[in-house]
Amino acid sequence: xxxxxxxxxxxxxxxxAFFSVSYAQSSGKTxxxxxxxxxxxxxxxxxxxxINDSGKDLAYNCSNTSITVNGSNxxxxxxxxxxxxxxxxxNNTIRMNCRISSISAMGSSNRISYSEKLNQKKPAFNSLGxxxxxxxxx
Numbered sequence: 001x002x003x004x005x006x007x008x009x010x011x012x013x014x015x016x017a018f019f020s021v022s023y024a025q026s027s028g029k030t031x032x033x034x035x036x037x038x039x040x041x042x043x044x045x046x047x048x049x050x051i052n053d054s055g056k057d058l059a060y061n062c063s064n065t066s067i068t069v070n071g072s073n074x075x076x077x078x079x080x081x082x083x084x085x086x087x088x089x090x091n092n093t094i095r096m097n098c099r100i101s102s103i104s105a106m107g108s109s110n111r112i113s114y115s116e117k118l119n120q121k122k123p124a125f126n127s128l129g130x131x132x133x134x135x136x137x138x
Contacts, residue, residue: 043080051076054089062098069094072107087112087132095137105132113137 043049045063054071062080069076072089081099090107096114100123103112108130114123116136125134 069107087129090129097137102126103134105129105134108132111135 043060043062043065047063047065049060049062049065049067051058051067051069051074052071053074055073056071057075059077060067060079062078062082064081064083066083067078067085069085069087069089069092072091074089074092075095076092077095078085078098078100082096083100084102085094085096085100085104087094087103087105087110088107090109092107092110094110094112096103096112097118098115099118100114102124103114103126105112105125105127106129110129110132112133113135114137116138119136122136123134127134
């Protein structure tokens with residue numbers, strides 16, 4: 001009985017993850033980051049961007065945007081101004097050609113770079129995951 005309940009629970013969690021349910025933060029604006037084209041997508045000012053895809057090449061122009069990356073194996077380029085980014089997935093390459101104040105990496109093996117030119121000081125970086133790296137680019 002317990003084994004059957006465990007299997008049912010895992011299946012339900014998988015279904016919820018598959019449909020990428022996103023909840024708005026206090027701004028009341030949420031944008032699903034889905035898409036497969038590398039063309040830059042503009043994000044409404046103050047919105048929350050949730051990227052739930054895997055294996056994609058994505059680009060976004062942010063406007064005081066809070067970002068959450070739940071997918072894996074993505075190549076993500078960000079421009080504009082990002083208030084914060086939280087990376088829960090793994091094996092993502094994230095190029096932050098934007099202003100950013102805080103970065104949190106809870107996944108593993110994520111490669112994150114930030115623009116030294118656009119950020120006069122190093123953004124706050126908190127890595128709770130394994131093998132996450134933050135490097136600066138000119």
